[in-house]
Amino acid sequence: MMRSISYAFASTTKRFVRRKIQGKGSPRIAPSSFNLFWERAFSGGYREKLSRNGLSDLKLDEAVDLFSDMVKSRPFPSIVEFNKLLSAIAKMNKFDVVISLGERMQSLGISHNLYTYSILINCFCRRSQLSLALAILGKMMKLGYEPSIVTLSSLLNGYCHGKRISDAVALVDRMVEMGCQPNTVTFNTLIHGLFLHSKASEAVALVDRMAVKGCQPNLVTYGTVVNGLCKRGDIDLALSLLKKMEKGKIEPDVVIYNTIIDSLCKYRHVDDARNLFNEMENKGIRPNVVTYSSLISCLCNYGRWSDASRLLSDMIERKINPNVVTFSALIDAFVKEGKLVEAEKLYEEMIKRSIDPNVITYNSLINGFCMHDRLNEAKQMFSLMVSKDCLPNVVTWGTLIKGVCKAKKVEDGMDLFREMSQRGLVGDTIVYTTLIQGFFQAGDCDNAQMVFKKMVSDGVHPNIMTYNILLDGLCNNGKLETALVIFHDLQKSKMELDVVTYNIMIEGMCKAGKIEDGWILFCSLSLKGVKPDVVTYNTMISGFCRKDLKEEADALFNQMKENGPRPNSGTYNTLIRARLRDGDKAASAELIKEMRSCGFAGDASTISIVINMLHDGRLDKSFLDMLS
DNA sequence: TTAGGGTTAG
Incomplete structure (x- = not known):
């Protein structure tokens, strides 16, 4: 058993703990009388620390x-x-430490009891080491300890967090056979597991079934279900559960309201969110900084700046202090809006308020x-955060890399990428995609493709954005054939x-003169269930115009006006240019109108x-006036 | 002395 547990001990934390618990390297020696005195004097200390407050x-x-x-x-x-101590460490989520200390106890001859085993089983489950948890279960049962409802619920949690949701369901059924009645905690664990495995309807149904089995759903049950439903956008169902818990005399708390309010915001029902906000107030549930941050952030992202600022004053007036999340949401919204000055002012304000x-x-x-394009200041900000012990993450590096690529310095981007890797951070899909785009913009297809290959070999999954950038880059750099191979795959x-x-x-096909292939692909879209958008039409129209296929271009333009996307500036300008190149002044003028x-x-x-045609006298000035 | 869930920002 010692061996089977020890192979779990490999992390750095564990090594750190080993060093600590084994002392400064000297083997343990029989305590001298002085040591004994010293250690007895100590024992009062740990008892105090083990008390609830300690x-x-x-x-x-x-x-x-x-x-x-x-x-x-x-x-x-x-x-x-x-x-008590192991349990306290487990509550810090330091499961590997608990396991390590448990092993140390055994080697010192301190026997475990039912509770110790339960704690260890829980720790192995939380570390997704189900087989080790089961090994412990076997060992404790051999020693005559019957697993309790707590032990089994821990195990259930392990099944739920792994890939074994069917085993989890089976375990609950078996518990009954074993004469161990599942309780509310057991059901809550299983309900959470069902959501983790996208089995929302089973999870909701279980809320009713648990009541039949004599376990009343509690706040935790509803918290789990409401959150699970909101995450998948089932807000109406979440709202009906809110009503249901009120009927069942369970007071919803601010967190449950926050969950639903945030989902309403995310799914663009900001006004419903405001109404729910008022409703919770009327029920005497005080909104907190999370409620406000959620609403403010969404309002900003939808460009409703005055509503957002009203809410901000409102929260400050009510002495609900904005925190780092509130400020970050505001700063980010301003940055995205291009209002860097305001963002910097907010940053100063948070410093003034001692919010890190x-x-x-x-x-x-x-x-x-x-x-x-203020790269130097971006880099200064980077140094500043490092100096404040705020560790840059992959998003930080990705943002800088994107910045230098935008400034057409993709080689600097690669240097940053290497530096990031040296610091132990792994590039994500966005970082690789940014670099691929950077190389294509620099016309460097070879390096772009090299980065793509590296991405795949590094096990980072390209997403549709990566492929779009790759295909676009290849097409724009005269490599249609390569793009086609990838496209077909x-x-x-x-x-x-x-x-x-x-x-x-x-577009790639049309620009390479393969207008027929482009048209075949265009026509195949409906079969694939893809709706051509205004860009698809413009691309095809432009392709026809380039090949002087005016009738086809006009036919597509008419089709667009009848039952396609609304023509935009690009559609008209493409058609007008074709007419102008033909010297068809009347048709151009009509289209311009x-x-x-x-x-x-x-x-x-x-x-x-x-303007060119004005210069060589093919047009007169009135044409230019018509255009704008 | 052992078990469960949920909220905000990139």
Whole structure:
């Protein structure tokens, strides 16, 4: 058994703990009388720390020191005291430490009891080491300990977090056979597991079934279900559960309201969210900083700045203090809106209020500088965060890399990528995709493809964005054939292609003169269940115009007006340029009139053609006036 | 002395 447990011990934390619990390297020697005196004097200390108050704010370091003190004292403290300490460490989510200390106890001859085994089973389950948890279960049963409802619920939790939801369901059924009646905690665990495995309807049904089996759903039950439903956008059902819990005399708390309010915001029902906010107030449930942050963030993202600012004043007036999340949400929204000055003011304000910016705050500000091509300031912000012990993450590096790529310095981007890797961070899909795009923009197909290959060999999954950038880059750099090979593989794969992918390929085909292939692909879209958008039509129309297939272009334009997407400025300008190149002044003028009546104007390339034609006398000045 | 869930920002 010792062996089977020990192979779980491999992490750095464990090595750290080993060092600590084994002392400074000297083997344990029989205590001298002075040591005995010293250790007895100590024993009062750990008892005090093990009391309820002492454990509540214990740090990991102190807990490990405490353990060292306990194993030094003679006689050994009781197993109950060890259990209390292990449990406190487990509550810090330091499961590997608990396992390590449990092993140490055994090697010192301190026997485990039912509670110790339950704690260890829970720890192995939380670390997804189900087989080790089962090994412990076998061992304790051999020693004559019957697993309790708590032991079995821990195991159930392990099944739920792994890939074995069917085993979890079976375990609950077997518990009844074993004469161990599942309780509310058991059902709550299983309900959570069902949500983790996308079995929402089974989870909801279980709320009723547990009541039949004599377990009343509680706040935890509803918290689990409401959150699970909101995550998948089932807000109506979540709201009906809110009503149901009120009927069942269970007071919803602010967190449950926050969950639903945030989902309503995310799914664009901001006004419903405001109504629910009022409803909770009327029920006497006070909104907190999370409620406000959620609403403010969404309002900003939808551009409802005045509503957001009203809410901000409202919360401050009510002495609900904005926190780092509130500020970060505001800063990010301002940055995305291009209002870097306001974002910086907010940053100063949070410093003034002694709210420490975190990695998300810094990332937004760095992004702001990059968006305005102020790379030096972005890098200064990067240094600042490092100096404040705020560790840059993959988003930070990705933002900087995107910034330098935008400034056409993809080689610097690669340097940053290497530096990031050296610091132990692994590039994600966005980082690789940014670099691929950077190389294509620099016309460097070879390196772009090299990065793509590296991405795949590094086990990072390309997403549809990656493929769109790859296909677009290949097409724009004269490599249609390579793009086609990838495109055909993609169509056979599980990756869901969006209309953008097809637009890129149609454009690639048209620009390479393969107008018929483009048209065949265009016509196949409806069969694939993809709706061509305005860009698809414009691309195809432009392809026809380029090949001087005016009738086809006009036919498509008419089809668009009848039952396609609304023509935009690009549609009109493409058609107008074709007419101008033909020297068909009357038709051009008519199209320009129609375009203007739709609220669009001539774009840069149309204007430039007109100016050229003015110069060589093919057009008169009135034409230019018509355009804008 | 052992078990369960849920909220905000990139």
